[in-house]
Amino acid sequence: xxxxxxxxxxxxxxxxxxxxxxxxxxxxxxxxxxxxxxxxxxxxxxxxxxxxxxxxxxxxxxxxxxxxxxxxxxxxxxxxxxxxxxxxxxxxxxxxxxxxxxxxxxxxxxxxxxxxxxxxxxxxxxxxxxxxxxxxxxxxxxxxxxxxxxxxxxxxxxxxxxxxxxxxxxxxxxxxxxxxxxxxxxx
Numbered sequence: 001x002x003x004x005x006x007x008x009x010x011x012x013x014x015x016x017x018x019x020x021x022x023x024x025x026x027x028x029x030x031x032x033x034x035x036x037x038x039x040x041x042x043x044x045x046x047x048x049x050x051x052x053x054x055x056x057x058x059x060x061x062x063x064x065x066x067x068x069x070x071x072x073x074x075x076x077x078x079x080x081x082x083x084x085x086x087x088x089x090x091x092x093x094x095x096x097x098x099x100x101x102x103x104x105x106x107x108x109x110x111x112x113x114x115x116x117x118x119x120x121x122x123x124x125x126x127x128x129x130x131x132x133x134x135x136x137x138x139x140x141x142x143x144x145x146x147x148x149x150x151x152x153x154x155x156x157x158x159x160x161x162x163x164x165x166x167x168x169x170x171x172x173x174x175x176x177x178x179x180x181x182x183x184x185x186x187x
Contacts, residue, residue: 009054016058016080017044023069031136031144039128040064046124050165053117059087060121066092090118091125104147108154116163119155123169126151130176138180145180148173 020040027036044060052060058080065071066088073092077085090110097106111122126148133141152170155162162170 012058016061020061023065031140042128043124055083058084063091090114108151112158141180145177
């Protein structure tokens with residue numbers, strides 16, 4: 001039974017990878033110009049490295065398809081199951097909070113109430129975004145670091161319990177953003 005679950009998990013991940021690759025085809029990252037699919041690939045690898053389940057890894061591959069590719073969450077549910085759809089839904093920002101301070105405030109609150117699995121994926125996403133600062137526009141990096149600090153402070157202030165993997169991810173993110181933080185810069 002365990003072997004069958006392993007095979008099914010690998011198939012789910014491969015299906016999510018293929019779907020995300022098709023959805024993001026032709027897209028590039030706005031701050032570094034690289035192929036977009038490299039981002040979900042890196043987030044999925046982080047989630048796997050931090051002990052994520054096959055559903056979490058699949059959701060990491062799919063975490064931006066609803067927001068960036070106009071895929072419906074219902075489609076995710078039909079193709080990948082309810083668990084993956086719920087995680088992707090948690091990781092998706094509504095269009096009404098698509099930019100600036102509104103999005104930062106929304107994300108700061110959301111990370112304090114989302115599921116533990118959702119938070120782990122979100123932290124892997126942030127870690128990937130912040131790990132690439134050296135190849136990014138310095139002004140963008142400063143702005144993103146300051147926004148990330150607001151989100152990390154909200155998690156800390158909320159007192160929500162964190163597992164060892166989440167604490168490690170937050171520590172890694174802190175190391176990435178500290179050199180770019182500028183408290184005099186407006187967000």
